[in-house]
Amino acid sequence: MSEAYLTQSPRTAWRVYDGEAAVLCPDDSTLNSLNAVGTLIWESADGKTAVSAIVARICEEFDVDPERAERDTMAFIAKLRERGLLTVSETIQQAP
Amino acid sequence: MPSVPGLSIGIAGLRTAMVTRDPDVADVVRDRYQGFLSSGPADWRIEISPLPGSVPFSKDVVVRRDGGPARFSVRRYDFAGIVDLGERTADVALTSPDDVSINSFLRILYSLALVETRGLVVHAASLVRDGGAYLFCGPSGSGKTTVARLSTDATLLSDELSIVRIAGERAVCFGTPFRGELALAGEDRAAPLVGIYFLHHGGRHAVEALGPKEALARLLPNVLFFAREADVTAAVFHIAANLVEAVPCFDLSFRPDPGFWEVIRNV
Numbered sequence: 569m570s571e572a573y574l575t576q577s578p579r580t581a582w583r584v585y586d587g588e589a590a591v592l593c594p595d596d597s598t599l600n601s602l603n604a605v606g607t608l609i610w611e612s613a614d615g616k617t618a619v620s621a622i623v624a625r626i627c628e629e630f631d632v633d634p635e636r637a638e639r640d641t642m643a644f645i646a647k648l649r650e651r652g653l654l655t656v657s658e659t660i661q662q663a664p
Numbered sequence: 665m666p667s668v669p670g671l672s673i674g675i676a677g678l679r680t681a682m683v684t685r686d687p688d689v690a691d692v693v694r695d696r697y698q699g700f701l702s703s704g705p706a707d708w709r710i711e712i713s714p715l716p717g718s719v720p721f722s723k724d725v726v727v728r729r730d731g732g733p734a735r736f737s738v739r740r741y742d743f744a745g746i747v748d749l750g751e752r753t754a755d756v757a758l759t760s761p762d763d764v765s766i767n768s769f770l771r772i773l774y775s776l777a778l779v780e781t782r783g784l785v786v787h788a789a790s791l792v793r794d795g796g797a798y799l800f801c802g803p804s805g806s807g808k809t810t811v812a813r814l815s816t817d818a819t820l821l822s823d824e825l826s827i828v829r830i831a832g833e834r835a836v837c838f839g840t841p842f843r844g845e846l847a848l849a850g851e852d853r854a855a856p857l858v859g860i861y862f863l864h865h866g867g868r869h870a871v872e873a874l875g876p877k878e879a880l881a882r883l884l885p886n887v888l889f890f891a892r893e894a895d896v897t898a899a900v901f902h903i904a905a906n907l908v909e910a911v912p913c914f915d916l917s918f919r920p921d922p923g924f925w926e927v928i929r930n931v
Binding site for chain 1: 875876877880881884885892893894897898901902905
């Protein structure tokens with residue numbers, strides 16, 4: 569499987585409170601409330617960190633088995649993509 | 665026809681010169697903003713003129729960036745205007761010189777203009793008690809006017825739309841002429857904001873502390889802001905986030921008697 573890299577949409581605004589992010593989507597002013605695992609994924613969406621590395625961190629920090637961590641991570645990424653909060657690419661993205 | 669001279673209003677520390685050749689508009693401004701008429705150099709200048717003919721604009725307010733990063737067009741069925749945040753000017757044409765149109769345009773103008781000064785216009789009643797301002801936030805029907813009506817020993821800043829500005833590490837709440845069902849303008853004064861209460865009716869008075877994430881989620885839908893551009897929306901988001909980080913926030917369940925002040929005092 570080829571590697572994937574996540575990049576936060578520059579249109580979002582966000583803050584982290586007690587390890588949990590609140591992410592605003594300006595298109596519809598929706599505030600997306602992320603849990604601790606979602607926040608780890610969100611904060612890792614820097615265009616440089618591979619999804620496989622994010623999954624490995626989740627396994628390590630949250631004591632989850634790799635199969636489940638990958639499945640849940642991919643489902644979460646699909647949701648954020650659908651809401652226009654991040655993009656997924658097969659190559660490392662340079663910072664704008 | 666010459667402009668009506670010397671017509672300025674000051675709201676939340678922003679003084680605005682209202683320039684018009686229409687004596688009816690001038691009368692509306694003098695009457696509607698009586699407690700907020702101001703003198704001295706203005707920060708902003710609004711030119712108000714009549715809009716001839718019918719207006720094909722929507723019932724809802726539409727605010728869009730138009731012709732430059734600091735220029736926004738502001739439209740509704742009864743007005744069409746341009747707000748230039750860089751020049752600090754606005755031009756608005758009204759289909760009729762009534763207070764509803766002027767007041768609506770002013771609310772939108774202040775919601776845009778205040779961002780630069782780290783301020784927000786919030787759907788909230790605000791009251792001053794013992795030198796501190798209390799913000800009671802909520803949509804229509806949540807009890808803003810009721811809270812204001814029950815607080816006879818407090819100073820009314822607004823029963824409908826309040827203005828809050830972040831100053832350093834603290835927040836200040838300002839009186840506004842933007843009134844709700846109480847049909848009373850607030851006092852033209854400011855006080856340090858000591859608490860934000862998200863209102864709802866209940867069978868008893870109860871206060872529950874909210875963390876900043878929950879408070880932010882409850883505050884944002886109550887912020888009056890129409891533009892959808894990412895940069896200005898992000899600026900509003902960060903002002904709101906700074907606000908809930910600077911000021912204690914609570915859920916307030918209340919029934920229609922002044923006893924809610926007692927539970928607020930006991931927090």
